Structures are given as C-alpha cells and as structure tokens.
Amino acid sequence: MGSRAWTEAPDRNLHLTRLIIVAGPPCSGKSTFIATLREGRLQAVAKTLEVAHPELWAVAYAKRWTEALAGGPELVMLHYDFLRFWKRRNVGRRVYRNDPALRALVAGSERTSAVTLWTEPAVLTRRLGRRRPFLLRRWLRGEFRQTVQGSRVSRKLRRLYGQHRRLGEHYECWFSFCAAAGIKEHWIGDTTEPVTALHPVSDWPMIRAGGVA
Numbered sequence: 001m002g003s004r005a006w007t008e009a010p011d012r013n014l015h016l017t018r019l020i021i022v023a024g025p026p027c028s029g030k031s032t033f034i035a036t037l038r039e040g041r042l043q044a045v046a047k048t049l050e051v052a053h054p055e056l057w058a059v060a061y062a063k064r065w066t067e068a069l070a071g072g073p074e075l076v077m078l079h080y081d082f083l084r085f086w087k088r089r090n091v092g093r094r095v096y097r098n099d100p101a102l103r104a105l106v107a108g109s110e111r112t113s114a115v116t117l118w119t120e121p122a123v124l125t126r127r128l129g130r131r132r133p134f135l136l137r138r139w140l141r142g143e144f145r146q147t148v149q150g151s152r153v154s155r156k157l158r159r160l161y162g163q164h165r166r167l168g169e170h171y172e173c174w175f176s177f178c179a180a181a182g183i184k185e186h187w188i189g190d191t192t193e194p195v196t197a198l199h200p201v202s203d204w205p206m207i208r209a210g211g212v213a
Contacts, residue, residue, distance in 0.1 A: 014108035024117035027127035029191035113185035
C-alpha cells in the first residue's frame with residue numbers, strides 16, 4: 001500500500017503536532033511504560049523520543065481514541081494492542097490499515113513515532129496469569145458474558161505466547177505495516193525487565209535473540 005494514500009486524513013479537522021504509538025501485545029507493559037514516561041522517570045527514553053515535557057501529553061486508547069481528543073490536545077500517546085484484531089480474527093497489514101484509530105491519528109499528525117515493546121514470552125505468560133483475579137471480580141459483579149470472553153482470549157494468548165515463532169510473526173507484521181505507513185521513527189523497548197533505553201527497530205533480530213541489553 002502507498003503510505004501517502006493511506007495517510008490522507010479521513011478527518012481533516014484532526015490535527016496533532018506529534019503522535020507516539022506505544023504498541024505491543026497484552027501484558028507487554030504499555031500502560032506502565034506510558035505512565036512512567038509521563039511521570040518523568042524515563043529520562044533517557046524521553047531524550048531518545050525528543051519529548052521535553054512528557055506530562056503534557058494526552059493518552060489515547062485504540063478502543064476509545066476519540067475520548068482523548070475532546071480537549072484538542074496537540075501531543076498524543078496512543079496505547080495500542082497490536083493483537084486486538086487477532087484476538088477475534090486473523091491479522092495482517094490490511095487489518096491495521098483499516099483501523100480507525102491508526103488511520104485517523106497517523107493521518108492527522110505532523111510527526112509520528114512508534115515504540116514497540118518486546119517482552120520475553122515466558123514473562124508475558126506469567127503476567128497474563130496475574131490477570132485471573134480481575135476475571136474473577138468481573139464474574140462476581142455479574143459480568144458473565146465479558147468474563148467468558150475474557151477467559152477465551154486469555155487461553156488464546158497463552159497458546160500464542162507458548163509459540164515463539166508465531167509471536168515473532170505478529171511483531172514482524174506490525175513492523176512491516178509501520179514501514180509501509182511511512183512511520184520512520186520506530187524504536188523497540190525491551191520490557192522483560194524495567195525498560196531503561198530504546199533501540200532502533202533494525203536491532204529487532206538481536207533483541208528477539210536476547211543479544212541487546
């Protein structure tokens with residue numbers, strides 16, 4: 001797909017000075033990364049991203065991205081689960097291309113950067129297990145349908161996290177989409193341990209193999 005055609009803004013009234021997409025699978029630490037960055041506790045990361053005042057950035061979530069734009073922010077961090085469509089059906093660049101949140105925000109931003117978070121699969125599985133009490137609380141609140149759906153998704157994720165090659169294919173599909181969409185500023189953060197630095201996306205093979213600190 002041509003990046004220029006894809007980034008023709010569907011909403012010409014939307015204008016952002018900067019957009020940072022913080023992407024990764026569930027349990028990769030997207031919320032923690034964004035919160036820690038906005039609190040000013042990731043100074044090296046902020047310097048790499050050229051973010052002078054992280055506390056001024058609004059946070060948008062892909063499922064309800066329009067809510068974050070109500071006040072007309074010019075600086076936005078997008079919390080993006082790149083498995084959100086796969087959890088219901090197969091995923092590919094075309095699915096990302098048709099995502100309303102990605103399409104509108106990238107098209108409406110003067111400058112877009114991406115930070116993709118990588119976590120060792122065994123750690124993802126452990127973190128996923130810590131979400132079980134949340135599902136139990138939903139059940140006790142009478143949210144039966146949501147609890148059943150959440151349990152199904154958890155089982156699907158657990159199987160995926162046990163298949164390292166397949167998980168890597170999802171990352172590569174996401175990287176391919178970002179390149180095709182013209183997102184040139186793309187970084188990877190390893191959140192297996194608390195992240196302290198970002199690496200260029202070209203380091204992906206070494207990061208996946210555990211060769212970059």
